[in-house]
Amino acid sequence: MVRDEQLTESELGRIAESLRDDWPTAQAVDFEESVEYHGSLPDEKRFAHVLESADKPLLQPRAGVPRLDKQVELLTHLWEEGGADLLPTTIDSYTRDNEYAKAQEGLDEARESGEDTLNGFPAVNHGVDGCRELVERVPGPIEVRHGTPDARLLAMVTFAGGFQSFEGGPISYNIPYTKSRSLAETIEHWQFVDRLTGLYTEFGVRINREPFGPLTGTLVPPSIAIAIGVVEGLLAATQGVKSLTLGYGQVGNLVQDVAALRALRALGEEYLPDDVTVTTVFHEWMGGFPPDEARANGVISLGGATAAFARPDKVITKSPQEFRGVPTMEANAAGLRTTRQLIDMLIEQDVTIDGIDEEQAFIERSARSLLDSVVSLGDGDVAQGTLRAFETGALDVPFAPSQSAKGAVLPARDDKGRVRILEFGELALDDEIREIHRTHLDARAKTEGRACSFRMVADDVDAISDGRLIGRPK
Numbered sequence: 001m002v003r004d005e006q007l008t009e010s011e012l013g014r015i016a017e018s019l020r021d022d023w024p025t026a027q028a029v030d031f032e033e034s035v036e037y038h039g040s041l042p043d044e045k046r047f048a049h050v051l052e053s054a055d056k057p058l059l060q061p062r063a064g065v066p067r068l069d070k071q072v073e074l075l076t077h078l079w080e081e082g083g084a085d086l087l088p089t090t091i092d093s094y095t096r097d098n099e100y101a102k103a104q105e106g107l108d109e110a111r112e113s114g115e116d117t118l119n120g121f122p123a124v125n126h127g128v129d130g131c132r133e134l135v136e137r138v139p140g141p142i143e144v145r146h147g148t149p150d151a152r153l154l155a156m157v158t159f160a161g162g163f164q165s166f167e168g169g170p171i172s173y174n175i176p177y178t179k180s181r182s183l184a185e186t187i188e189h190w191q192f193v194d195r196l197t198g199l200y201t202e203f204g205v206r207i208n209r210e211p212f213g214p215l216t217g218t219l220v221p222p223s224i225a226i227a228i229g230v231v232e233g234l235l236a237a238t239q240g241v242k243s244l245t246l247g248y249g250q251v252g253n254l255v256q257d258v259a260a261l262r263a264l265r266a267l268g269e270e271y272l273p274d275d276v277t278v279t280t281v282f283h284e285w286m287g288g289f290p291p292d293e294a295r296a297n298g299v300i301s302l303g304g305a306t307a308a309f310a311r312p313d314k315v316i317t318k319s320p321q322e323f324r325g326v327p328t329m330e331a332n333a334a335g336l337r338t339t340r341q342l343i344d345m346l347i348e349q350d351v352t353i354d355g356i357d358e359e360q361a362f363i364e365r366s367a368r369s370l371l372d373s374v375v376s377l378g379d380g381d382v383a384q385g386t387l388r389a390f391e392t393g394a395l396d397v398p399f400a401p402s403q404s405a406k407g408a409v410l411p412a413r414d415d416k417g418r419v420r421i422l423e424f425g426e427l428a429l430d431d432e433i434r435e436i437h438r439t440h441l442d443a444r445a446k447t448e449g450r451a452c453s454f455r456m457v458a459d460d461v462d463a464i465s466d467g468r469l470i471g472r473p474k
């Protein structure tokens with residue numbers, strides 16, 4: 001039975017040995033030799049150091065292409081032309097499903113024909129040496145960004161390869177990314193990733209972990225996103241992780257987004273152990289984007305403005321080509337510059353915005369209620385509590401493809417565009433909190449002359465790509 005307890009070194013070693021046969025590149029992974037290698041990296045490539053010593057929000061895009069030379073070119077362009085402060089390497093979908101043979105086919109094809117059929121960098125196939133070449137040839141610290149439910153081998157290879165930051169978690173890379181993976185299984189898989197992170201940390205290599213805050217990315221109530229991020233942080237801290245970046249995906253209402261980012265930092269610092277350094281990351285809108293690039297830049301700009309007011313430690317930027325999917329190098333760099341322009345123009349201004357403190361208090365009260373239900377359902381064990389919370393629906397994520405979540409929660413925007421909850425399912429929120437959500441939504445229903453219904457939810461899902469925030473009746 002999975003429990004929130006630190007893996008022993010022998011368990012860690014046994015699992016690592018069992019993974020070595022999954023792909024030939026795993027044979028080259030040698031922990032002690034890798035610790036030496038990390039020791040050779042200069043400070044400007046130490047991810048946690050750069051992130052935790054910054055005095056203003058750092059910008060980081062997503063980016064991943066199959067071939068090593070092209071990935072070097074892409075990341076260098078994003079650094080030099082986009083002004084990125086932190087770099088990604090987005091991993092391809094086959095690797096995310098542990099389909100390393102298919103990833104190899106895609107890599108071979110890209111090398112032969114120049115055709116990129118993979119939608120990211122197949123780091124396991126590139127292996128330890130390939131990753132080290134990438135780390136050495138690009139100018140800044142790089143994070144592994146992906147969506148892998150079983151990321152154990154990916155972590156072994158990329159950590160040995162010099163990467164010092166790793167996105168994801170047992171809930172945030174299960175619920176939004178899989179259909180039938182068991183939560184107990186992904187908790188175990190991520191205990192390995194986090195224990196490996198902790199072991200590197202104990203050997204002087206401070207590796208940063210970043211739970212995937214946005215979850216299903218569309219209209220996720222802030223209290224749910226924050227509660228899940230803190231739970232993943234607690235599970236990681238048990239395994240010895242000391243550098244944690246908690247994340248939140250922009251919903252588009254300025255007051256609620258600033259309030260949520262402040263609540264995220266406050267609760268992260270309150271619930272996580274004192275020896276864990278907590279930073280925050282703000283993801284620019286993760287929902288549907290307008291096809292029109294000028295409007296898309298407007299969405300990105302609102303993200304930049306929000307970051308100027310909320311001052312997260314990191315911002316994950318979007319590109320004006322988001323509607324089309326993976327952006328060109330130039331468009332990806334442009335999204336960084338647009339974001340930077342808004343932050344630099346606003347960050348020194350003294351602007352007060354009404355309603356943030358009240359919204360932050362409401363978000364914190366709701367997130368605490370969810371967190372406390374996880375702890376009590378597990379009799380103090382956060383791993384067991386997580387399983388029970390999702391089994392009962394006490395914790396739930398809207399629009400989740402995973403069978404591990406009830407998916408009974410339905411969000412909708414209120415008259416100001418803040419995300420409220422229309423259907424609660426068994427969510428661990430008391431009647432008073434539920435009443436506040438209902439009051440806000442009833443006010444919108446009155447304004448629009450229609451009843452609260454799933455129609456509102458559907459209208460809100462498309463609103464931003466249609467160039468609006470609230471899905472008003474047409």
Ligand SMILES: CC[C@H]1O[C@@H](n2cnc3c(N)ncnc32)[C@H](O)[C@@H]1O
Nearest residue numbers: 062063064065090119120325326327
């Ligand atoms: C989580 C979804 C986000 O990841 C982005 N994404 C996925 N793969 C790549 C990629 N290979 N390069 C740049 N952006 C990417 C995608 O555009 C979307 O914004």
